[in-house]
Structure formats: structure tokens, C-alpha cells
Amino acid sequence: MPSYQNLPLYSVNVKTFVKLGLIESSNPTRRFLLGLILIVTYIGQLTNLFWTWNVDIGETGYNFHVLALMTHCFLRFMVIVRKDKKFERFFEGIEQWYTDIERNGDPQIVSTLQEITDKTQKLTRLSFYASAVAALAVFIYSFSFEGRRLLLTVQYPFFDVLQTPYFEFFFLIQVVWLLPTFLLIYLPFTNIFLTSLMFGELTLKDLCSKIRKIQSENEMTMLNEFKECIAYHNKIIKSENPLxxxxxxxxxxxxxxxxxxxxxxxxxxxxxxxxxxx
Incomplete structure (x- = not known):
């Protein structure tokens, strides 16, 4: 198991990607099943939106909102799957960087690093708790109607999803597989992005700390320290594309x-x- 999976900075977010088979996976079966369910659901939502376009403006607005959320989830899934090796190299680099700052960094920077780690862990727990409550609310909401209703409304041309046994099948798939998958892709992606921003800010503070320490009377020592700062700066801006x-x-x-x-x-x-x- 790669050491970056235990990096406290990202808490359970990276492990979630690994468990889903999005990164560090040699078996494409799980990825294929996840992608297939997302695609089938997405097609069903588009079909439902087209067929109910003129029925009710409130229902149409709700369908648009749900479709937008599913679009975000599907795009994030595709980004991770297509660039899984880049994600793995990124996490490996952050793990090495985190360890180096923790061992050799300025005490104030190390203290800030620990504060960021604690903050990101609390953020991760809070987001998962809030999402669990929201998922439970969605589950209960589906039973508040007199007739049958799926968690995510879908329709298909060749059969009625509200009829037995299709309704039971799609309801079970959405509860057991789709809703957890949606949360476990959407949330860790956001948490990792926010955590990376905070860690990036910390590296800039670390660079400033290193520059302020260049005060040696020996010109050669100052020059070497300045070169180290330049190399550190180049490491920070290794991607030429803006964030x-x-x-x-x-x-x-x-x-x-x-x-x-x-x-x-x-x-x-x-x-x-x-x-x-x-």
C-alpha cells in the first residue's frame, strides 16, 4: 500500500478513491461498473427531463438541479479515471513534501502545518456527516409521495421504471450503489481540492520563511541558500498552468x-x- 494513503493531510479522502478503484487499481471491473451505472442514470435523467419539460415548472427546475449535480459527479469520475496516474504522482509528491516540512521545517511552519491537517480532518468529517444526513433526507423524501418514486427520477423509452420488477431493481441500485457512489466521488474530490489549496498556501509561507533566514555574512553561503530558495520556488510552480x-x-x-x-x-x-x- 502506498504511504500517501496514510497521509493525515488528506484523511480518508484518498483511501476512498482507492477503495472505489479509481486510483491504485489494476482491475478495471469496478471502474466499469461505476461508470456504467452513472451513464445509465444520466441517460435516464435526460430522458425524464425531455418528457416532463412542459408538465410542471417546479418539477423541471428540480430535475435541472439534480441533473447538474450528476453532471458534476460524472465529470469528476472521468477526470480521476483518465488521469489516475497523475493523481497518484501528485499524492506521492505531496506526501514527500509534507514529510520534509514536518521534519526540517521552521517550527512555526510545522505548527501551521499541523493546524491545517487538523482543520482538513474536521472539514472531511463534517462534510461526510452532513452528506449522510442529506442522503437520509433524500431517502425519506422518496416515501413522502402517495405513488412510487425513485431517489433520482429516471425514465427509459422501452419500459416503465415505476412498474414491478423495474421499480424495485432501480430503487435498490440507487440506494445501495448510486447514492453512496455519488457522495464518495463528489465529496473527496472537493475535499482534496480545498486541502491542496491550503497546503499550497503553506508552501508559499515556508518559502518566505526560508528567504527571511538568508542573513549569513558569508557570500557563498548566502548564494547557496538563495539558490535553494529558487529551486524551492520552481518546485512550487512546477505546473506552468494557472490553478x-x-x-x-x-x-x-x-x-x-x-x-x-x-x-x-x-x-x-x-x-x-x-x-x-x-
Whole structure:
């Protein structure tokens, strides 16, 4: 087992990816099953959205929201699977870096590192607890209707998912497999991203600490220390691409783009509301 799986900075998030078979896996069967269930559910949600487009504006808005969440989950799944080796090398590099700072870093930096570790562990526990409560609420919500209702509403052209035995089959798949998979992909991905941002900020503080310590009277010693700082800086900026979140790898999710999406979504919502009132 790679040592980075026990790195306290990422807590259970990396182990979750390993258990799901997304990284450090030589058996593609689990990945295939996860991807197949996500794809089948996604197709069913798109079909349901198309068939219920003019039924109820509230239901349509809810379906859009659920479809957006599933889209995020599916994209994150694809990113991890396609770049699993990069993820593994990234975790290995962070583990070595974390150990080096812990052993040789400035006492203040080491203290900050421990604070970040404790904070990320609390964040991970809180997110999983909150998601467990939300999953339970979704499960209970599906039983609040008089008729049959799945956790995630899907429809398919050749059969009715609300009829026996299809309903029991899809309900069991969604409860036992789909909902846990959704949470175990969506949450660790977010937690790892946030943790990496905090660790990146710490490395910059560590670099500043090293630069402030260059005060030797020996010019050769100062030069060597300065070269070490340059090498450390190059290590920090080893990726030449700016750190940013992209939507499907197509465009950066900046505040401007987010505002544009909100404006377009509101325009569509107003249009749909106007059509439904007519």
C-alpha cells in the first residue's frame, strides 16, 4: 500500500478513491461498473427531463438541479479515471513534501502545518456527516409521495421504471450503489481540492520563511541558500498552468463566467415560466 494513503493531510479522502478503484487499481471491473451505472442514470435523467419539460415548472427546475449535480459527479469520475496516474504522482509528491516540512521545517511552519491537517480532518468529517444526513433526507423524501418514486427520477423509452420488477431493481441500485457512489466521488474530490489549496498556501509561507533566514555574512553561503530558495520556488510552480477550476475542461469557472451562467439560467427560467402561464 502506498504511504500517501496514510497521509493525515488528506484523511480518508484518498483511501476512498482507492477503495472505489479509481486510483491504485489494476482491475478495471469496478471502474466499469461505476461508470456504467452513472451513464445509465444520466441517460435516464435526460430522458425524464425531455418528457416532463412542459408538465410542471417546479418539477423541471428540480430535475435541472439534480441533473447538474450528476453532471458534476460524472465529470469528476472521468477526470480521476483518465488521469489516475497523475493523481497518484501528485499524492506521492505531496506526501514527500509534507514529510520534509514536518521534519526540517521552521517550527512555526510545522505548527501551521499541523493546524491545517487538523482543520482538513474536521472539514472531511463534517462534510461526510452532513452528506449522510442529506442522503437520509433524500431517502425519506422518496416515501413522502402517495405513488412510487425513485431517489433520482429516471425514465427509459422501452419500459416503465415505476412498474414491478423495474421499480424495485432501480430503487435498490440507487440506494445501495448510486447514492453512496455519488457522495464518495463528489465529496473527496472537493475535499482534496480545498486541502491542496491550503497546503499550497503553506508552501508559499515556508518559502518566505526560508528567504527571511538568508542573513549569513558569508557570500557563498548566502548564494547557496538563495539558490535553494529558487529551486524551492520552481518546485512550487512546477505546473506552468494557472490553478483554476474548469467546467468540463472547456472554460474556467471564474466569477464572471459564473455570473453569466446565472443570468442565462434566470432568462431560461423566466421564459419557461412565461410559457407555462400561457
Amino acid at each position: 483554476q477550476i474548469t467546467a468540463g475542461g472547456l472554460y474556467p469557472m471564474t466569477m464572471e463566467n459564473f455570473q453569466a451562467i446565472l443570468r442565462i439560467s434566470y432568462s431560461y427560467f423566466s421564459l419557461l415560466q412565461g410559457v407555462s402561464q400561457q
